[in-house]
Amino acid sequence: MGPADGPVAPGHRRLPGTTGRVVVVVALAVLVAVAGYGVYAYQAGKDPSGEPTLVVYTYDSLFTGTNQTAAVDAAVFGAFESAHHVHIDLERPPGTLVGTLLSEANAPTADLVIGLDEVTAPEAAAHHLLIPYTSPALANVPSNLVAEIAPDHSVTPYEYGYLAFDYNESFANATHGAVANASFDTIAANASWASNLLIEDPTVDITGEEFLLWQIEYAATVDHANWTGFWKAVDPHIQTAPDWTDAFTQFSTPPNNPGMVVSYSVDPAYQSYFGYPPTFGATVAHSNGTAYGWKTIYGVGIVAGTRHLTLDQEFVDWFLSGTVQSEIPTNEWEYPANSTIPLPSVFSLAVPPASITPLNDAVTPAEIAAGLPEWLSEWQTIDNLYG
Numbered sequence: 001m002g003p004a005d006g007p008v009a010p011g012h013r014r015l016p017g018t019t020g021r022v023v024v025v026v027a028l029a030v031l032v033a034v035a036g037y038g039v040y041a042y043q044a045g046k047d048p049s050g051e052p053t054l055v056v057y058t059y060d061s062l063f064t065g066t067n068q069t070a071a072v073d074a075a076v077f078g079a080f081e082s083a084h085h086v087h088i089d090l091e092r093p094p095g096t097l098v099g100t101l102l103s104e105a106n107a108p109t110a111d112l113v114i115g116l117d118e119v120t121a122p123e124a125a126a127h128h129l130l131i132p133y134t135s136p137a138l139a140n141v142p143s144n145l146v147a148e149i150a151p152d153h154s155v156t157p158y159e160y161g162y163l164a165f166d167y168n169e170s171f172a173n174a175t176h177g178a179v180a181n182a183s184f185d186t187i188a189a190n191a192s193w194a195s196n197l198l199i200e201d202p203t204v205d206i207t208g209e210e211f212l213l214w215q216i217e218y219a220a221t222v223d224h225a226n227w228t229g230f231w232k233a234v235d236p237h238i239q240t241a242p243d244w245t246d247a248f249t250q251f252s253t254p255p256n257n258p259g260m261v262v263s264y265s266v267d268p269a270y271q272s273y274f275g276y277p278p279t280f281g282a283t284v285a286h287s288n289g290t291a292y293g294w295k296t297i298y299g300v301g302i303v304a305g306t307r308h309l310t311l312d313q314e315f316v317d318w319f320l321s322g323t324v325q326s327e328i329p330t331n332e333w334e335y336p337a338n339s340t341i342p343l344p345s346v347f348s349l350a351v352p353p354a355s356i357t358p359l360n361d362a363v364t365p366a367e368i369a370a371g372l373p374e375w376l377s378e379w380q381t382i383d384n385l386y387g
Helices: 069-084 097-103 120-126 136-140 143-149 169-174 184-189 191-195 206-223 228-234 244-251 267-273 309-319 345-349 365-386
Strands: 053-057 087-091 112-117 156-168 197-200 239-241 260-264 280-283 285-287 290-293 295-303 356-358
Touching (some): 097 120, 112 120, 120 365, 143 156, 143 295, 156 169, 156 206, 156 290, 184 206, 184 228, 191 197, 197 206, 197 244, 206 228, 206 285, 206 290, 244 260, 267 280, 267 345
Parallel strands (some): 053 112
Antiparallel strands (some): 112 295, 156 260, 285 290
């Protein structure tokens, strides 16, 4: 797909290196450019001879949201290269980022890693794969973002967003608008709502994994109930896709598309930005007038065993600077961690973050790392029994 064919959909791969998210809309083809492991993603045509090289592990779709990758790469990576007389080698390893770091723990190749999230960052920290660093640029980053991804500063947040229930017009009409205030309780109590919800398999997809965490913490914090009750109620009716891309493609393909899909709160903004008609809305989970959501947070970390610690720290500082952070909204389709960055007007169509009570605050990253294997096992058992 070239520029004349329309925008390339942004690839928000929530577990970089495996499955994940590429935002698509009705009549928009999905294009995911997968770079090979070890291939330079940004070289700027310069000769790195005589300059130190920073090896950075990341995900395929970093900064690809507006089909201006070369310009963004130049602004983000090229400017750092020029200012610090260094060569940056971006690599996309197969598998997961944390899995790659773990496999190389005894002989690390990378200096930095971009793309660990609130699920994988605590796993990396538990295995001591990263060097904590408290950037002075965190003065412009809300402290809760740091606490929710890596309280020990082993990962520095650079962007965040929220999960959401995306719903189409027909389902909104069928529910007389009630879906705009959807809740886990309503879905569990109503088979027609459950049968209209498409989720991603949490055992293989990070969006599904984060949705499971959202529901678990909602059950514990809001309903004060065992989280498995929701799944036992909905599993005979609910639809499951292998990953976000497949799920959203089904959601946006009539005539038999489901009414709801687990996706992201900025999807309506993305749709409007590229000039597509408003065919769906987005909402989070509601209870007694409060909106509860799950915050997805992505960070950059310094790899234990790096050869260029000072340069790594300067890169982390740079990644929180206005130059880089201003590229986040319309390239990553997330909110910049730096709170001083103005948002494009189109973000007014997203679910306002200030209106959402994040359930991440109810659980620590360490508790996520410790509990997730058992939660996934329990979910799979329920799915096998009731699905």
